[in-house]
Amino acid sequence: xxxxxxxxxxxxxxxxxxxxxxxxxxxxxxxxxxxxxxxxxxxxxxxxxxxxxxxxxxxxxxxxxxxxxxxxxxxxxxxxxxxxxxxxxxxxxxxxxxxxxxxxxxxxxxxxxxxxxxxxxxxxxxxxxxxxxxxxxxxxxxxxxxxxxxxxxxxxxxx
Amino acid sequence: xxxxxxxxxxxxxxxxxxxxxxxxxxxxxxxxxxxxxxxxxxxxxxxxxxxxxxxxxxxxxxxxxxxxxxxxxxxxxxxxxxxxxxxxxxxxxxxxxxxxxxxxxxxxxxxxxxxxxxxxxxxxxxxxxxxxxxxxxxxxxxxxxxxxxxxxxxxxxxx
Amino acid sequence: xxxxxxxxxxxxxxxxxxxxxxxxxxxxxxxxxxxxxxxxxxxxxxxxxxxxxxxxxxxxxxxxxxxxxxxxxxxxxxxxxxxxxxxxxxxxxxxxxxxxxxxxxxxxxxxxxxxxxxxxxxxxxxxxxxxxxxxxxxxxxxxxxxxxxxxxxxxxxxx
Amino acid sequence: xxxxxxxxxxxxxxxxxxxxxxxxxxxxxxxxxxxxxxxxxxxxxxxxxxxxxxxxxxxxxxxxxxxxxxxxxxxxxxxxxxxxxxxxxxxxxxxxxxxxxxxxxxxxxxxxxxxxxxxxxxxxxxxxxxxxxxxxxxxxxxxxxxxxxxxxxxxxxxx
Numbered sequence: 001x002x003x004x005x006x007x008x009x010x011x012x013x014x015x016x017x018x019x020x021x022x023x024x025x026x027x028x029x030x031x032x033x034x035x036x037x038x039x040x041x042x043x044x045x046x047x048x049x050x051x052x053x054x055x056x057x058x059x060x061x062x063x064x065x066x067x068x069x070x071x072x073x074x075x076x077x078x079x080x081x082x083x084x085x086x087x088x089x090x091x092x093x094x095x096x097x098x099x100x101x102x103x104x105x106x107x108x109x110x111x112x113x114x115x116x117x118x119x120x121x122x123x124x125x126x127x128x129x130x131x132x133x134x135x136x137x138x139x140x141x142x143x144x145x146x147x148x149x150x151x152x153x154x155x156x157x158x159x
Numbered sequence: 160x161x162x163x164x165x166x167x168x169x170x171x172x173x174x175x176x177x178x179x180x181x182x183x184x185x186x187x188x189x190x191x192x193x194x195x196x197x198x199x200x201x202x203x204x205x206x207x208x209x210x211x212x213x214x215x216x217x218x219x220x221x222x223x224x225x226x227x228x229x230x231x232x233x234x235x236x237x238x239x240x241x242x243x244x245x246x247x248x249x250x251x252x253x254x255x256x257x258x259x260x261x262x263x264x265x266x267x268x269x270x271x272x273x274x275x276x277x278x279x280x281x282x283x284x285x286x287x288x289x290x291x292x293x294x295x296x297x298x299x300x301x302x303x304x305x306x307x308x309x310x311x312x313x314x315x316x317x318x
Numbered sequence: 319x320x321x322x323x324x325x326x327x328x329x330x331x332x333x334x335x336x337x338x339x340x341x342x343x344x345x346x347x348x349x350x351x352x353x354x355x356x357x358x359x360x361x362x363x364x365x366x367x368x369x370x371x372x373x374x375x376x377x378x379x380x381x382x383x384x385x386x387x388x389x390x391x392x393x394x395x396x397x398x399x400x401x402x403x404x405x406x407x408x409x410x411x412x413x414x415x416x417x418x419x420x421x422x423x424x425x426x427x428x429x430x431x432x433x434x435x436x437x438x439x440x441x442x443x444x445x446x447x448x449x450x451x452x453x454x455x456x457x458x459x460x461x462x463x464x465x466x467x468x469x470x471x472x473x474x475x476x477x
Numbered sequence: 478x479x480x481x482x483x484x485x486x487x488x489x490x491x492x493x494x495x496x497x498x499x500x501x502x503x504x505x506x507x508x509x510x511x512x513x514x515x516x517x518x519x520x521x522x523x524x525x526x527x528x529x530x531x532x533x534x535x536x537x538x539x540x541x542x543x544x545x546x547x548x549x550x551x552x553x554x555x556x557x558x559x560x561x562x563x564x565x566x567x568x569x570x571x572x573x574x575x576x577x578x579x580x581x582x583x584x585x586x587x588x589x590x591x592x593x594x595x596x597x598x599x600x601x602x603x604x605x606x607x608x609x610x611x612x613x614x615x616x617x618x619x620x621x622x623x624x625x626x627x628x629x630x631x632x633x634x635x636x
Contacts, residue, residue: 032210033210036351037546064250076564194514199514238402243398
């Protein structure tokens, strides 16, 4: 017999909601495997969450990253700069907020803030810079593929 | 100005839905950092997803794992057994399905199946066995704390 | 002025030493990023160390895994079974001991024991089963490539 | 019969050698679990290697990080800045070179370069800034513990 009522859903919704202009939001929770001996999220873990937020942000505007890779185009991280403001503890939830700023030339700058879900001072702020690479040639694409160019414009335009 | 319309939500919903009797479901997507050189999810990554599903399953019945830890009680993995049926590729989505089976004595057996979100043959099946440990004493609790005992009963009872 | 004497080497030697018949040994140390909130190595971390020991064991008998992959041959984990005996704490060192047992047909069984470097009860015992896969076809190789067959024989023969 | 000769040691030596003045060196190899779908080391992985190099550098001058933690003192990452020059591929080996620069006040700046073991252009350069934190109070220590102060001086002094 089915009795799904026994399992009410109380978990974090990993829904991706856009708000606050051009910021994209990606919720996360600190699970045991994210933490270190200090009981807080290990400092390298945030890099993974920022990648996830980036991929889901692209998906939200119609870019499937796996498709992009299959087409021979890759987004490579070339710079990463992070400031850790305070520790996120086991069980805590946060919003990874990201916004793409137009960079110089082929560089795509993604700004990040990771803030407590219930509000308050941020855990972290960061910038990640990517370039588009031709997988076959292993070289930076001096011009973005048109399809990528168009959709990325959506992320950076103000209105 | 707010213009959230620029970012339609197309991302995976990490909603936690119960269905199929006593199975709990936790959706995941294969992001770049989950993959290895083969373009598929690295075999150790599934361990992390199974942990997340377990924690969220407990949350769905009213147990906050971080609270449990703060109370001096920990759930420790003592056995893990996994069969890999086929590879999950970059960008693919899956449901981590879990169900707790009553074990012998203080052992909690969690069964898992990770299946494609769109249906089809499973990627993986697994069993993870945990024991409840008193953090202070570093010893297995021969009897579950009453609060845990009650709520865990909800996961294993049929009705 | 150069004064390398200021930095005496006191660190763990990741030398790979064979001893005890057909066991291969790979030393590891529990660094902060390996631990979780409990101050001990997170249970999924051992999977990575066992992979490293496997790769280095193959290297020790003349198989460079990256070469194998470049040749279109991959070793895929199809089963994994682990028993956790006791927790390995931050800063502790251990030896990952592995031995390949001849399996049925194309299955390669690797047995593992992770033991404290200074001796004593093991932290973990495990078995990992792999199959050889043709990357192009995505299919299990019913016969091992001759080069692999020969060298693997070295791991399993007694003499 | 024992025949350890069957397993010659050909693996990377994780020996820690000081050279080039005040640089400390920590060798690593790109194993499957370090890579992503692109066949290269995932960009977040380097953060873990830099932590390992830092811990082993401290050990080489007599500081056991686990002891430090047990004494209630922690080194917390507050800033991290990384430039990725080129990708490190599966199976490749590298040296993580690190050097501690005296920072302003309580900040400890660690500079990094990850270079191919066989020489050539670096894979990555980075700086990681840490502060010493009193675990009990959760506050930055305005003065380093004397024992730490003394030994850290060894890392930064020229002679």
